Amino acid sequence: RSRLKDDILDCKDRVGVDYDYEMEALEIEVDKLIDEAKKIILEYIDLERLGQIKNLLQNLNEKVKLIALLERAKFEYEKNNVENCEEIFKEILIAQPQNAIALRGLGCVMQAKGNSRQAIKYYKKALKLRPDDAFIYISLGNIFEQMQDYKNAFRYGNLSTMLGCVVMTLMAVIMFFAAPYIFNLLTNAENVSTLATTVLRVGLFAEPLYGVSIVASGALRGVEDTFVPSILNLLSIWVVRITLSFILVIPFGLLGVWMANTIELCVRGTVLLIRQLTSKYYKPKELILTDL
Numbered sequence: 345r346s347r348l349k350d351d352i353l354d355c356k357d358r359v360g361v362d363y364d365y366e367m368e369a370l371e372i373e374v375d376k377l378i379d380e381a382k383k384i385i386l387e388y389i390d391l392e393r394l395g396q397i398k399n400l401l402q403n404l405n406e407k408v409k410l411i412a413l414l415e416r417a418k419f420e421y422e423k424n425n426v427e428n429c430e431e432i433f434k435e436i437l438i439a440q441p442q443n444a445i446a447l448r449g450l451g452c453v454m455q456a457k458g459n460s461r462q463a464i465k466y467y468k469k470a471l472k473l474r475p476d477d478a479f480i481y482i483s484l485g486n487i488f489e490q491m492q493d494y495k496n497a498f499r500y501g502n503l504s505t506m507l508g509c510v511v512m513t514l515m516a517v518i519m520f521f522a523a524p525y526i527f528n529l530l531t532n533a534e535n536v537s538t539l540a541t542t543v544l545r546v547g548l549f550a551e552p553l554y555g556v557s558i559v560a561s562g563a564l565r566g567v568e569d570t571f572v573p574s575i576l577n578l579l580s581i582w583v584v585r586i587t588l589s590f591i592l593v594i595p596f597g598l599l600g601v602w603m604a605n606t607i608e609l610c611v612r613g614t615v616l617l618i619r620q621l622t623s624k625y626y627k628p629k630e631l632i633l634t635d636l
Contacts, residue, residue: 370407370410370411370414371411373407374404374407374408374411377400377403377404377407378404380400381397381400381401381404384396384397384400385397406439410436410440410443413432413435413436414436414445414446414449416432417429417432417433417436417446417449420432421449421452421453421456424456426453426456426457429449429453430450430453433446433447433449433450433453434446434450437450442473444470444473444474444477447466447467447469447470447473448466448467448470448474448477448479448480450462450466451463451464451466451467451470451480451483452483454466455483455487460487460490460491463483463487464484464487464488467480467483467484467487468484471484476507476511478504478507478508478511478559481500481501481503481504481507482500482501482504482559482562482563482566484496484500485497485498485499485500485501485504485563485566485567486566488500489566489567489626494626494627497566497567497626498626501560501563501564501566501567501620501626502563502620502621504559504562504563505556505559505560505563505617505620507559508555508556508558508559508560509552509553509555509556509559510555511555512551512552512554512555513551513552513555515551516548516549516551516552519544519548520545520548523540523541523544523545523548524537524541527540527541527544539598542599543598543599543602546599546602546603546606547602547605547606549606549610550605550606550607550609550610550613552613553609553610553612553613553614553617554609554612554613555613556613556614556616556617557577557609557612557613557616557617560573560613560616560617560619560620561573561577561616563620564616564619564620564623564625567623567625567626568625569619569623569625572619573616573619576612576615576616576619577612577616580608580611580612580615581608581612584604584607584608584611584612585604585605585607585608588603588604588607588608589601589604589605591604592604
């Protein structure tokens with residue numbers, strides 16, 4: 345275990361970049377495989393178990409190689425060496441044709457090279473394997489906008505916004521029930537834990553529309569609709585949140601501030617969703633100039 349960990353860390357130090365969440369997930373898989381192999385060895389070793397250990401070690405070796413290749417690809421991409429990056433991702437796909445990370449990476453490479461149709465092809469393949477990846481939806485929306493395929497740009501912008509809302513809603517539900525247990529771990533003061541749980545639960549009601557505001561803002565930036573969304577964000581924070589905080593803090597205290605924050609996030613998510621659904625920037629530029 346120690347030697348394999350050192351090899352992975354040595355790979356990280358050579359390329360000089362940090363892991364992203366995919367790398368961390370793969371490292372966790374490596375740990376699980378090592379633990380499983382150790383468990384089998386500790387129980388007993390016979391001919392039947394030797395075959396299982398061999399398969400485990402082969403799988404482990406593949407995971408370690410995959411981590412190294414993905415780190416190299418990330419390093420090359422950050423250095424703008426897209427040709428080298430493309431070769432690495434294709435090397436991964438030879439061994440693992442259904443690797444969603446490599447497919448998404450090739451989509452990024454093709455997008456950087458200006459090959460929109462190939463980028464769409466790889467992104468859609470990755471999307472079949474990882475339908476919950478909001479990055480792919482936004483990337484596809486941006487490509488379709490660049491290709492002046494405004495119908496698909498609008499469609500994927502809306503899909504990514506919906507996905508953001510769904511994910512944030514699920515996390516809010518989990519946190520709503522987990523909140524008291526989490527705060528009990530952080531403090532022994534019952535009154536502090538109770539107050540923290542209450543204000544967090546109030547804030548969680550804003551999470552679905554908060555997710556909408558985050559993703560819709562990104563989708564609108566992708567089609568160059570930036571001025572109106574920025575004004576909406578500014579007014580929402582400085583007019584709605586600040587004003588309501590002053591009004592509600594007197595009768596409700598800390599809870600009033602969180603109520604103001606929740607209301608403001610809901611307002612912001614609603615107005616940005618309306619902007620996403622009605623933005624004329626999802627139309628050809630000639631029509632936008634005509635409207636103006």
